[in-house]
Amino acid sequence: MSLSISPLFSSSSGNCTYVGTERTGLIVDAGLAGNKVEGALQNIGKRPGELSGILITHEHTDHIRGVGVLSRKYDLPVYANAKTWEAMQAKVGEISLKNTRVIDRTEFYIGDICVAPVPIHHDAADPTGFAFFGAGRKVGVMTDTGHITRDMLDAMEGAAIVLLESNHDIELLKNGRYPYYLKKRILSGKGHLSNEAAGAAAGELAKRGVRGILLGHLSRENNRKLLAYETVFAALKSEGIEPGRDLALGTTRKSHVTGFYTLK
Numbered sequence: 356m357s358l359s360i361s362p363l364f365s366s367s368s369g370n371c372t373y374v375g376t377e378r379t380g381l382i383v384d385a386g387l388a389g390n391k392v393e394g395a396l397q398n399i400g401k402r403p404g405e406l407s408g409i410l411i412t413h414e415h416t417d418h419i420r421g422v423g424v425l426s427r428k429y430d431l432p433v434y435a436n437a438k439t440w441e442a443m444q445a446k447v448g449e450i451s452l453k454n455t456r457v458i459d460r461t462e463f464y465i466g467d468i469c470v471a472p473v474p475i476h477h478d479a480a481d482p483t484g485f486a487f488f489g490a491g492r493k494v495g496v497m498t499d500t501g502h503i504t505r506d507m508l509d510a511m512e513g514a515a516i517v518l519l520e521s522n523h524d525i526e527l528l529k530n531g532r533y534p535y536y537l538k539k540r541i542l543s544g545k546g547h548l549s550n551e552a553a554g555a556a557a558g559e560l561a562k563r564g565v566r567g568i569l570l571g572h573l574s575r576e577n578n579r580k581l582l583a584y585e586t587v588f589a590a591l592k593s594e595g596i597e598p599g600r601d602l603a604l605g606t607t608r609k610s611h612v613t614g615f616y617t618l619k
Contacts, residue, residue, distance in 0.1 A: 356376060356377060356467075356489075356490035356491075356619075357376065357377065357490050357492070357617050357618055357619040358374070358375075358376055358468075358487070358488075358489040358490045358492040358493075358494060358515075358617075358618045359373070359374070359375050359376070359615060359616060359617045359618065360372065360373065360374050360487075360494045360516055360518070360616050360618075361373040361374075361399050361612060361613065361614065361615045361616065362518055362569060362571060362607040362608075362612070362613040362614075363382070363392065363395035363396070363398075363399070363612050363613075364386065364387055364391075364395065364608075364609070364610055364611070364612075365498070365518070365571035365572055365573070365607035365608070365609065365613070366417075366571075366572060366573055366574070366575060366607075366609035366610065367417060367522070367572065367573075367574050367575055367576075368386075368387075368417060368575060368609065368610070369386035369387035369391075369417050369420065369610070370383075370384045370386040370412075370417055370418050370498065370571075370572065371383070371384050371385050371386055371387060371392055371395065371421075372384065372496055372518060373396065373399060373401065374468070374487050374494060374496075375401070375468075376466070376467055376468060376489045376490055378466055378467050379407045379465060379466030379467050379468045379489070380401055380405060380406045380407055381406065381407055381408055381409070381410060381465060381468065381470075381487075382396075382406060382409050382410070383409075383410045383411075383412065383485060383496050384409075384410070384411060384412055384418040384419065384422075385409055385418075385419065385420065385421035385422045385425055386415075386416070386417040386418040386419060386420050386421070387420055387421055388420060388421050388424075389421040389424035389425045389428065391421070392421045392425060393425075395611075395612055398612050399612060399615050403425060403428075403429050403431075404429045404430075406429065406431055407432070407465050407466050408431060408432040408433065408434055408456070408465050409422055409425065409426065409431055409432070409433045409434065410434045410435075410470065410485060411433065411434065411435035411439055411443065412475075412482055412483055412484065412485070412496070412498070412499060413439055413442075413477060413479035413480065413481075413482035413483070413499060414439050414442040414443035414446065414479055414480060415479060415499070416446065418499075419443050419446060419447055422443075422447045423446075423447035423448040423449070423450065426447075426450050426451075426454055427448075427449075427450070427451075430451075430454065431454060432453075432454045432455075432456050433447075433450055433454055433455065433456060434456040434458050434465075434470075435456075435457070435458065436457065436458050436459060436460075436472070436481050436483065437457050437459075437481075438480035438481035439479070439480050439481055439482075439483075440455070440457060441480065442479070442480040458470075458472060459472070460472050460474065460483075467489055467490075468487055468488065468489040469487070469488040469489065470485055470486075470487060471485065471486040471487075471488070471510065472484075472485060473485060473486055473495070473497065473506075473507055473510040473511075474506070474507075475497065475499065475500035475507065476500045476501045476502055476504070476544060476545050477499045477500055477501060477545055477546070477547075478501075478540065478543075478545040478546065479499075482499060482500070484496055484497040484498070484500070484507070484510075486510050486511060486514065490618070490619070492515050492618040492619075493513055493514045493515060494514055494515055494516045494517070494518075494618070495510070495511040495514045495516070495517040495518065496517075496518045497511060497517060497518065497519055497520065498518060498519070498520035498571050498572040499520060499547065499572060500520060500547070500548060501543050501544040501545040501546040501547060501548070502544045502548075502552070503548070503552065503555075503556045503559070508556070508559050508560060508563060509563070511560055511563065511565060512563040512564055512565070513563065513564040513565070514560075514564075514565050514566075515565075515566055515567055515618045516565075516566075516567035516568070516569060516603075516616055516618070517560055517565050517567070517568055517569070518569045518571045518607070519548075519553055519556060519557060519560070519568050519569065519570060519571065520547060520548040520553060520570075520571060520572045521548060521549075521550050521553035521570035521571070521572070521573060521578070521583040521586075521587060521606075522541070522547035522548055522549065522553075522572050522573065522574050522577075522578065523541060523547060523549055523550070523573075523574045523577040523578050524549065524550050524577060524578050524579070524582055524583075524586070525542070525549050525550075525551065527576075527577045527578065527579075527582075528541060528542065528549075528574075528577040531576055531577050532576070533576065533577070541577075547572070547574075550578065550582065550583045550586035550587060551586060551590070553570060553583070553586075553587050553590075554586055554587040554589070554590025554591065555590060557587050557590060557591055557602075557604070558590055558591055558593075558594040558596060561591065561594070561596045561601060561602045562594075565602065566602055566603065567602065567603040567604075567605075567616070568587075568602060568603070568604050568605075569605050569606065569607050569613065570583050570584065570587060570604075570605070570606045570607065571606075571607040572607075573606065573607070573609060575609065580606045583606055584604065584605075584606050587604060588604060591604070
């Protein structure tokens with residue numbers, strides 16, 4: 356048995372991540388059009404109709420754009436907490452009652468995968484990250500958060516791979532063309548993680564036994580893949596953590612499948 360993770364898309368324009376075992380397949384968010392999510396799943400050899408469910412982190416459009424279409428077309432359960440359901444209901448359209456799954460902060464199973472919701476800090480109704488346990492391994496998704504807490508780090512302890520937000524470079528954001536109110540929102544404690552904050556978080560995760568970090572949700576306007584990677588790389592080195600030896604470090608692709616990582 357094995358546990359796999361594959362970021363299908365990861366950016367400010369749309370987010371979707373596959374997590375699965377041989378028996379259970381899930382996606383976290385579906386922030387692009389349904390046909391794009393279908394195509395990405397097919398690229399990793401998965402059929403949308405064989406999924407066991409869609410988990411929702413929060414109600415922003417770049418995380419839920421394709422949810423309603425996919426649920427209705429393939430009869431897929433959608434899992435979200437009560438406040439997120441309330442906030443996204445009008446955006447996703449009608450979801451059948453049997454596929455409306457309301458979760459809380461308690462761990463639960465979908466097939467042979469244990470799902471642990473992890474509260475995060477974002478300007479949404481009740482945003483959450485997720486830790487997944489299956490086949491004796493653990494992976495995590497922790498994006499769209501303005502800051503990192505000890506509880507969040509502890510929830511990811513021992514994970515083989517964590518998809519961690521590295522949204523923006525602070526100077527690029529400050530000097531960019533975004534209006535002031537949007538810059539202020541992104542930089543706030545309920546906005547998005549900077550590269551520097553991601554570097555600090557990556558160091559703490561490494562100390563908690565995390566062995567792989569994928570930097571995700573990079574801003575198209577205010578970040579660059581190499582810049583994000585180099586900033587986090589330097590932060591890890593400053594903590595005595597050697598990327599490539601102590602921890603694998605990579606960046607996700609914004610509009611294409613990043614890779615398919617299988618943990619046995």
